Amino acid sequence: MTAAARKRKPADKGAAVFDRELEDLPQELRWREWMGRIEAVLFASGSPVGREDLARVVGQGASVDMLIDDIQAELVGRPYELAEVSGGWMFRTKTQFADAIKAAADLGEQSLAFTEMEMGVLCAIAYHQPIDRAGLKDIFGKEVSRDLLARLRFKDLITSGPRSPRPGAPHSFVTTATFLTTFDLQSLRDLPELDLAVGNVGDITRAAQV
Template sequence: MTATPEREQLSHEEALAALEAVLMVTEEPVTPAELATAVKLPEHQIVPLLDELKADADGTPITGTPEEARPARQRGYELREVAGGWRFYSRLRYAEQVSAFVLGGQTSRLSQAALETLAVVAYRQPVSRSAVAAIRGVNVDGVVRTLVQRGLLDTAGTDPVTGATLYTTTAEFLERLGLDSIADLPRLSPHLPGVEDLDEVDEAGDR
């Protein structure tokens, strides 16, 4: 019987560097399980390492680590936990400079109509277009199409009673807002008049 070669153990610093290297090339949040597979470490060791990388980027010494071992300078990037995974992002305070470099100063922003539509879907999902239109008081077909094209909304089947297409927010939406899940949205229903009545709107509007 051939003996299975033992896995080479990474040192603490090598493990940090390996995680950092993987996170630098990802284009979407990566889960601890995926990172564990990539760097060949047990999953339970990954989150403490991620916390250390986050503190390092923030210029915050790790508890129990000599302060001189951690630079005090805050980096221009940060490590965030969003949409169920982890990813490096440029730091928000430098958004103006990053925007100037990437977009030449021309920022593509969502319209007020799109923001309002996105808010209603986020807080009521899954929801039909007619229900959103009833809340906003205007037709939202074009706005919904735009949000789907931008990857912020997606279809989620149809209403079993009315047959209307239902819409939900996406992982891209969570990532853009820096949220881990929809449950992390602030409670804003008092500021969205009529949201609590959407059940009645669904029934009446989709007939």
């Protein structure tokens, strides 16, 4: 039996119990197994995994942050990295390999590509949320189409916010956790300064396509 296939203790009803502590292993092997478990969970997830979820696969005395640090140290020189995004961690390819990825798989045409207007509306919502269609019209000087907003919803980048205080109480729009993950943000506080936002639109768009 390999180190990864540890024995399981019987539960009260005969079900297997996940062995978090691995007390039968020497400390060094125990630490390596915990690192492997965290990597496996992150590779299996398509979205950031939080500290609380990662703590469920390691011993109670183990530091998730220290395990993450050790995994990150081992990835130096690799084309991918373990990054903290939107309150959790996830694997992602390094930006210097974006052109190689696109050349091999034509990922530049994936569904998260944006038109200039889509990106403009998305930035307006990010900086002014919650904001309704009338508020977007004030910014752009014209109506923002429902189809455009529907496309941003389909990509799970925006969702409905609180009702606007305007007559009729229309729905407002806010960004989602997927928005944070897509643009590599921990929170909305990490958005660039508003007066620099327009200049950063191209960089944000390219980041979303990697």
